[in-house]
Amino acid sequence: MNTPPSAPVAERTDGSSIRIGALVPLTRPGWVEAGRHLLAGLELGVREVNEVGGIGGTPLELVVRDTAADPRRAAAAVDELTGLGVAALAAEYHSVVARAAAGRADALGLPFLCSSAVLDALTEQPTRWVARLSPPQxxxxxxxxxxxxxxxxxxxxxxxxxxxxxxxxxxxxxxxxxxxxxxxxxxxxxxxxxxxxxxxxxxxxxxxxxxxxxxxxxxxxxxxxxxxxxxxxxxxxxxxxxxxxxxxxxxxxxxxxxxxxxxRYLPEHLTPLGARIKRTLIEQLGEAPSFVAFEGFDTVTVLADVLRSHGTDRARIAASWPRVAVVGTRGQIQFSRTPGSSVWQAAGAPIQxxxxxxxxxxxxxxxxxxxxx
Known part of the structure; x- marks a missing residue:
């Protein structure tokens, strides 16, 4: 496992934002409609966090990069976002792209919460830096x-x-x-x-x-x-x-x-939070949200909880994955190690x-x- 020295993100006290990097397919040959739903969930999550005071009074900011389903483009974006001082990396839909991003995040010591990609082997070797919401393929x-x-x-x-x-x-x-x-x-x-x-x-x-x-x-x-x-x-x-x-x-x-x-990855019944978020996403998207939109929202929910509890130091964020216990739109979210997976895996994900x-x-x-x- 790569264990690079921690590159902490300084706690903000000057009114600036805490940045979260987001990788999303927004142009072809990426699956653009999936990317649009994923981004809608991410943006709604950030908006809700900021409406209740952000992270200890500091607003959360989403720094979005379009992967266009290109693994090399995603890896380059991880390098850029790391240099921009993001506290963590989020999202991505395409599995092969997420794998490239996860490998680079592992090498750089950047926490990455993967929203939607399902490929079992997201990294070549076990890593403490990467966690995933969606069930393995x-x-x-x-x-x-x-x-x-x-x-x-x-x-x-x-x-x-x-x-x-x-x-x-x-x-x-x-x-x-x-x-x-x-x-x-x-x-x-x-x-x-x-x-x-x-x-x-x-x-x-x-x-x-x-x-x-x-x-x-x-x-x-x-x-x-x-x-x-x-x-x-x-x-x-x-x-x-x-x-x-x-x-x-x-x-x-x-x-x-x-x-x-x-x-698709939805339960028979959404949580009360999920039911409320669904109504807002319908207004935002102009159509019923896919499960991908809920994955995006839940990603921000998890990261906000981690940031409030453990601060913006990247090593501390990565160390917090096994201690996460939050209610998302589709149920309780917790992470564990599962056989065959090299990353922290959300347990109990619904499959339909x-x-x-x-x-x-x-x-x-x-x-x-x-x-x-």
Missing amino acids: SHGWRVYADFVLGTGHRRIAVAAQPGVYWATGSRILRDHFAARGGTVIELDMRALTPADVCDELADKRATALLLLVGHPDPAVPIVKSVRGDRRLAEILIGAPAGQPEFTEWAASLGDDGAGVPFL VVDRDPAAPDRFRVLHTVHTG
Whole structure:
């Protein structure tokens, strides 16, 4: 584990702000809609902290940098934000980008609370500097695989693009299905067109197709092709990475985008805080907030609590992760070490399998809910 000397951020007594660095995908090829929701939650969290006096009378300030889903850009932003004197780093949605940021934060001794990225191995080695709110990919995707198996599907095709996140997801699904008697047909989207995917599904007699690909391309063309192929009228299309969560999916696909199960991280019932924050986020976003917006708000809630209790010294912030115990929008937030994870992991995160209702595609149906331990 890297243990660089602590670079404390001086306590502010002159009326200046306490800065939190935020990494968010705000431009393509980043998932811009997810970035917008994440930033909305972060900004609302900061506003609420400042409305009740900030951190000991000092306002909290969010210093935002656009990662555009680029790991190198994110790593450079971590360097910049460290030099600007931020007390901690927050956010990011894309797992591969978050991994680059976490590695750099670990090397520099900058506390990083990751909001949304799920890749199990956020750092190459165990680190005391990084904590995460979202459940690890291995937990969520196994829940998803169990749901697919529970609906009677045993012959599953996985259409995947290259990349660490997609490759890890493919391995999790393949191992989980195979251990439970399922057959996994792997479709390499570097070599196949959407029409080719349809032919493969028909030839191999798959009953479910799971999309491990980017949105909108090639996810949208694949869904349109499969929905339009009469041979595949009964096939289940799934998207564990959560593409159907956002309005862009519904706008691109309409009715074809309904009935596609995906993962999201919301409980059956929000806390009273969460219910209030949901109403404010609807006003702020002009639409229902995704789980990503709640993750953003909860990130600031945790960091504000840590700053009030332990000050702005970076080493003290990092040392405080195992002592966090705050109520967020979705429940109690505490961190622990879990097998296979190199970072401090929030326990008890809710996991849902959800789809858009075919009878009303702007409405979500909760198909399955569990809580991680």
